[in-house]
Amino acid sequence: MTNSWKKYILWFAQEHLDFRVAEFNSIIKLFGLKHRKLNDNTLVRSLNIIYKFLISFDKQKPFWIVEFANEESAIKFASRSVSLRSIYELWGHSNNLKSFHEKLQDSIKTKENLMDPYIQKSFKIVVETYNKHISQKEKVEKIETLEYLPFQGEVDLKTPQTEWCYIEFYGLDPTAVPSEPDDILFGRLVANGQRDLIKELSLKKRKFIGNTSMDAQLSLLMVNQALVNNGDLVLDPFVGTGSLLVSAAKFGGYVLGADIDFMMLHGRSRPSRITQKVRERDERVRANLEQYGCGDRYIDVIISDFSNPLWRQGVEFDAIITDPPYGIRESTEKVESKTTSKQNTRSKDMPHYPSTSHYSLQQLYVDLLQFSAHHLKVGGRLVCWLPYHRDDYTSEMIPQHSSLVLVGNSEQPLSGLTSRRLLTYEKRDINAPDSAQLSYQLSNSYDFRDRYFNNAPESRTERRMRKAEQREIGRIEALKRGKVIIDNKEAKNNLNKSRFQ
Template identity: 50%
Template sequence: MRYINNMRKMKKYLLWFANENIEFRRPEIDSLLALMNIKMKFLQEPQNSEPFWIVQFESEDDVKKLAERSVSLKMCLELWAYAETTTKLHDILKSYQKSFYESHIATEQSFKIKVETFCKHFTQKEKVEKIEQFNYLPVEGTVKLKDPDVCLQYIEYYGTIPTKVPDEPYYVFFGKWITDGLRQLIQTLSLKSRKFIGNTSMDPELSLLMANQAQIKNGDMVLDPFVGSGSLLIAAAQFGGYVIGTDINYLMLHGKTKPSRIKQKVREINESIKANMEQYKIGHRYLDVLVNDFSCSFWRDDVKFDAIITDPPYGIREATERVGTEKENYIVSEEHLSTHIPSKVEYGISRIYGDLISFSLKHLKLGGRLVCWFPIFRETYTEDGLPSHPCLKLVANSEQVLSKLTSRRLLTFEKIEEPTPGSKINIQNILDFREKYFETREETRSEKRIREAELRNQNRIKYLNKK
């Protein structure tokens, strides 16, 4: 009965999302709702392509708490009315008592009405005409276009296909603006202005989505075992995590790799992951980055992390390597030991993810999350080809399309229990992505020229040998 009463008290809200990374909306919001213990109820089950959800929350504070962490959310409205036509919308608003409006906008408060359209452009004159249609609203405050006390929002939704825009909107919405999402942080963390980046630096929005799906909160210990240029550490630290990273690439961690920016010929002296953290005023949350071969873990058994977020190498734009040698009984003499640089061998994808799952089982706290990318071929993808273990529950699995043939999936695992001796990690069906990628990839023009030149040279040698 208490639950039913709470549902009756819950207000109606419109969550409006940015029209990108669509598959990641639900996992991010679900993760944040669970993290903050917020109750949300759908009044209309959302369609994947639609940029809005119609929902209920118990309080406006809950809406604001969710929005201040979400990078998928563009804005939130307290929804007063919505309909399939503007006429129906106006009829609904006209049916409300004056006391309804007085409870939302006091006489001394300033206000404005803002018009937005989705998938159709209107001139400023046309928008003003739409605003004037609301002149019947019994609102007595003064109109103030800049920084009003209350912002009322009118939205027309014309679908998601720019080439098939209807004459009339599919839905129209009207309500009171509550808050914006955290979209501005994406621009703040832009790679264009970041001090230190690499060829595979993670896009800021995806980095923040990963941190949210990992449910990182203030004081958490967060690890990225394939840290690269540290993009994921920045996102984790933004939400209060104390971050540490490891990588086998000594040159990357010391800022000595070839610059990734086209016009930059040499790296600056102080380019580093630490410099990035200081750039964003989160240096106090940076613990360290360590050169480490992930296949040879050096952590104490009792070291535990609240979250592990990472993008392991696939062997395409970055090498999949581990320390090792194919020589039998290879020993480094003592006189060469101090200057010895270990050789490396191929670190197959199935072994990488097997080690990642094994590490998480051992070093992830109970209830902690592992969030990682996993490359796939779209045509042959099945969930059986993902790494798995009974103690790690797959709570989210979203696709980012890379090409006609390939994509990568963002996997979010939650550790639900400690492993028992003998429990097995399932990596048997993991495809060798690198090998299949180069088998199916179309040749570039330069590669085709090289291959044809080699073939001509081979034919020339055969001809000379015959003579």
């Protein structure tokens, strides 16, 4: 790899902001690219720094400027990032239009030899105005301000050999759009991120889904957090319909899953799609992987109880990714020894379905961390979700284990009151995980399910009544304004009826 330091524009989708930095760091680590965050203007070069931040960046903003050692690094980064829309080689950047044009003209002059390869190529220029809508005519006018560009090739809007992008950034607040852009950027398209995968793996077209299948984007983010790469062995101990395994296998992982739910793994549970009455015969985790061409990397799913692990001592996984049940849409269950006063009427030839007991979330996380400390390779990662009530959140709530280091913690709000955090742990290099002490801070009285159903600040009934009242007030006001009201609920019901006929 030859080093030829260049600045690149990273354009991120403005979605799941809290996951952006974590994903960035994970991908850099996955490809073994060392990095250093730098203050505004101090640039330190050393052989092992592959990229560096040039601007003290604002992680909320969709445009970052990052310096990579070579184009290959930039392309590698784009080959995995799900948050990234596109990556451009930076040619001009400023915070006002006048100096932008001066700078761009200057850099075309001084970097003539770098521009040479593109001068004769067919090209197109895309205009992006972030947080401001402009007409096609205005876009063309903006392109005309760039008339000094030395391009001599044909304009080709369908299949250009090089694509250039002119970006004006008008801040993040749609209610206060400035008249002049905050930032103006110009660059050459190097590669697109993996946003297309979100559509390709969409749950809408997935063969086998359940009530808690993870949406494609988040499951891809999880796999990036877990550093899953070609030939890795990946386990999901609460596999369900295998939505996390799909993403893991897509990036080259060989996948194993376990779940306590017999009916789910055999595809006999009630279908989750409203249009579907019975599950198809071949609805399995395996069918999902085959659907996306990763059938070769399916190993197995096993019906087992996580609270009582059965994996042989010494089995090591490269990554453990999981979304444990929260006790709301899927129940938390385990098999537990019970004494019953009833007489045992079981006979040998009669099938017996073990009765399950409540598996508290705290206990589940204790087991999950303990299990991961034993069965992850050193440097391997555990990636899992923790649900909680926003009012209750303190950093002490995050479960800790002395052989696991927390390297990522990103929040996804679920509703006005609840959130979940994606936790990423990395296994430390220590010789005796047995001697490790588990420290778990979540107070024993904390029960997400109980808090959700019984102890919320506003009970579900109160909330429902309040919403109904609000709707009624709104309806009366709308009638006063003379609006004809269409009964949406009725329309939806009719639609559902017609679907089933």
